Structures are given as structure tokens and as C-alpha cells.
Amino acid sequence: MSARTVDDLRLDDAPLALASGLLDGRTAIVSGGGSGIGKAAAWVLARLGARVAICGRNPERLEAVQSAFDARGWPILAHPCDIRDEAGIERLLDAVAARFGLPDILINNAGGQFAQGASQIAPKGWRAVIETNLTGCWLMMQAVARRWIDGGRGGVIVNVTAANGRGMPGIAHSAAARAGVENVTRTAAVEWAPHGIRINCLAPGLVDSGGLSVYPEAARAAFARANPQRATGDPWDIAQIIAFLASDTTRFLTGTTITADGGGALWGDLWTIERPVYFSDSFQKAEIHVA
Numbered sequence: 326m327s328a329r330t331v332d333d334l335r336l337d338d339a340p341l342a343l344a345s346g347l348l349d350g351r352t353a354i355v356s357g358g359g360s361g362i363g364k365a366a367a368w369v370l371a372r373l374g375a376r377v378a379i380c381g382r383n384p385e386r387l388e389a390v391q392s393a394f395d396a397r398g399w400p401i402l403a404h405p406c407d408i409r410d411e412a413g414i415e416r417l418l419d420a421v422a423a424r425f426g427l428p429d430i431l432i433n434n435a436g437g438q439f440a441q442g443a444s445q446i447a448p449k450g451w452r453a454v455i456e457t458n459l460t461g462c463w464l465m466m467q468a469v470a471r472r473w474i475d476g477g478r479g480g481v482i483v484n485v486t487a488a489n490g491r492g493m494p495g496i497a498h499s500a501a502a503r504a505g506v507e508n509v510t511r512t513a514a515v516e517w518a519p520h521g522i523r524i525n526c527l528a529p530g531l532v533d534s535g536g537l538s539v540y541p542e543a544a545r546a547a548f549a550r551a552n553p554q555r556a557t558g559d560p561w562d563i564a565q566i567i568a569f570l571a572s573d574t575t576r577f578l579t580g581t582t583i584t585a586d587g588g589g590a591l592w593g594d595l596w597t598i599e600r601p602v603y604f605s606d607s608f609q610k611a612e613i614h615v616a
């Protein structure tokens with residue numbers, strides 16, 4: 326696991342931070358479990374003993390993970406679902422209930438965005454990202470929490486957001502959505518604590534998953550230099566922290582956000598679109614055009 330690329334992932338062999346068997350008897354739902362961070366999370370949770378249900382829009386990706394789990398004898402449910410569709414979420418939860426019973430863990434990982442300057446984003450694009458990264462995440466957490474509350478039992482939610490503390494130049498819609506998820510997490514952590522529901526966020530910095538292919542080549546080339554470690558993380562790094570947050574090891578942790586970004590919140594200049602000349606090393610102040 327030293328080379329931090331998704332191609333090098335050895336999901337079966339990479340060392341686990343937590344004791345195997347820690348999640349024996351638990352059921353976890355992982356949204357976006359067919360690829361990248363969600364797929365790695367599904368693997369970690371299964372290796373720790375959990376039964377796993379994965380969802381996403383693309384059935385082929387889910388089926389590939391299902392086949393891999395079947396080959397290992399790990400219980401899995403692969404159920405296509407768009408997290409923006411509340412009726413679809415109810416069907417997902419019904420399918421999980423029929424197969425495994427009420428889930429114990431929700432990993433709210435599905436999400437994505439496109440890179441575009443803030444002044445250029447069309448209303449439809451803004452709504453698509455907010456619907457996915459904020460509303461979709463919310464619909465999932467509310468639907469699962471309702472079932473826990475109705476069932477008189479608690480559970481654990483991990484919301485995967487993105488490191489947004491210094492803003493996210495080039496993805497303003499996602500920055501707004503992720504900040505919203507982090508705040509509703511703090512709110513729900515208080516409101517749902519009486520029901521034994523714990524909820525936290527994990528905010529990754531740049532992680533070398535297939536999802537990065539949507540960014541311009543020039544921006545991608547600079548990603549690995551945009552933090553003090555001068556490296557991207559890999560999905561396994563993030564998956565281990567997801568499992569940590571999902572386990573009873575963190576039973577005293579709720580309403581918080583863990584940032585895993587190689588120190589990018591402290592140092593580094595990240596652009597998901599082409600870096601404006603204003604921010605280049607060669608920029609001279611006289612170049613500023615003041616009307």
C-alpha cells in the first residue's frame with residue numbers, strides 16, 4: 326500500500342487497522358459502493374465481519390463488486406438506487422430489511438460534482454450537485470434514522486464529505502453542499518442522540534480514485550502537490566477511517582468531522598479548474614485590472 330494509487334490497491338491483503346471480527350453480526354449500507362472509496366469501504370467492512378449492502382446508479386459496477394464478494398463467500402446485497410429518489414431509497418431499505426434486517430451502519434459516500442468556475446455554473450448544474458451531495462445524503466440519513474427510531478434502536482452514520490475549510494475553488498456547488506452536510510450532521514447528532522444514533526463526517530482531501538478522471542489534466546497533475554505530504558491519499562486510507570467511525574471504537578464521537586487531507590487544510594494551493602493567472606507565481610500586481 327505504499328504507492329498511493331488506486332490501481333495498486335490490494336483490497337484483500339492490505340493491513341487492517343481494526344481487529345478482524347469487530348463488526349461481526351453488523352449490517353452496513355454503503356452508498357456509491359461500486360467504485361473508489363465506497364468500494365474500498367465495502368471491502369474493509371466485510372473484512373471486519375459486516376454484511377454489506379451497496380447502492381449506486383450504475384448496476385454493472387455494483388454487480389462486479391457483488392461477484393467479488395460472492396467469490397469470497399461474503400454476504401452482500403447490490404441494489405441500484407439514485408440517492409436523489411426518496412421512493413428508490415425506501416425500496417433499497419426494504420430490500421436490505423428483507424435480506425439482512427435493519428442495518429446498523431450507513432456509510433453515506435455517494436456523491437460527485439463537475440469542475441467549473443463559480444461564475445459559470447448553470448442553475449441546472451448547481452441543482453444537480455446540491456441534489457446529489459446535500460439532498461441525496463440527507464434523504465439517505467433521514468430514511469435510515471426514521472427506521473431506527475421506529476424500530477426503537479440506534480445506529481451509526483458516516484457521511485463522506487470533502488475538505489472544504491478553505492473553500493473549494495472550482496467546485497463551489499460541492500463546497501456549499503459538503504458544508505451543509507457537515508452542519509446538518511452536527512444538528513442531527515444532537516437531535517438523534519436520545520435514540521442512540523451517532524453521526525459523524527469524514528472529509529477527504531484529494532484521493533486517487535477513478536472519480537478524479539472528471540477533472541482537467543492540468544489540474545490533476547497538480548493535485549498530488551497540493552498538500553504538505555505532496556501526495557494524494559488512496560481509497561484504502563479513507564476506508565480505514567470510515568470503518569473506525571462506524572465501529573464502537575468511536576462510541577464517544579458524534580457530530581464531528583474528521584479531515585483526512587494530508588494536511589491540505591494547512592498548506593497547499595488546490596485548483597480543480599485551471600489555476601487563474603492571478604494565482605500564478607509569475608503574477609505581477611500591475612496585471613490586476615481595476616475598472
Ligand SMILES: CCCCCCCCC/C=C/C(=O)SCCNC(=O)CCNC(=O)[C@H](O)C(C)(C)COP(=O)(O)OP(=O)(O)OC[C@H]1O[C@@H](n2cnc3c(N)ncnc32)[C@H](O)[C@@H]1OP(=O)(O)O
Nearest residue numbers: 437438439447449450453457487488530531536537589595
Ligand atoms: C485545500 C482544499 C482541499 C479540497 C480537497 C477536496 C477536493 C475535492 C475533489 C473531489 C473529488 C471527487 O469528488 S472525485 C469523485 C467524483 N466523482 C464524480 O464527480 C463523478 C460523478 N459526477 C457526477 O455524477 C456529476 O458531476 C453530477 C452532476 C453530480 C451528476 O448529476 P447528473 O447525472 O444528474 O448530471 P448531468 O445530467 O450529467 O448534468 C446536469 C447538469 O449539470 C451541469 N453539468 C454536468 N456536468 C458538467 C460539466 N462537466 N461541465 C459543466 N456543467 C456540467 C449541466 O448544467 C448539466 O445539464 P445539461 O447541460 O442540460 O446537461
Ligand SMILES: NC(=O)C1=CN([C@@H]2O[C@H](COP(=O)(O)OP(=O)(O)OC[C@H]3O[C@@H](n4cnc5c(N)ncnc54)[C@H](OP(=O)(O)O)[C@@H]3O)[C@@H](O)[C@H]2O)C=CC1
Nearest residue numbers: 357360361362381382383407408435436487531532534536
Ligand atoms: N476522490 C477524491 O479526491 C474525493 C472524493 N470525495 C467524495 O468521496 C465520495 C466517493 O468518491 P470517489 O470514490 O472518489 O469517486 P467515485 O466517482 O468512484 O465514487 C462516487 C460514487 O458515488 C456514486 N453516485 C454518484 N451519484 C450518485 C447518485 N445520485 N445516486 C447513487 N450513487 C451515486 C457513484 O456511482 P454511480 O455513478 O454508479 O451512481 C460512485 O460509485 C464522493 O462523495 C466524492 O465526491 C471527496 C473528496 C475527495
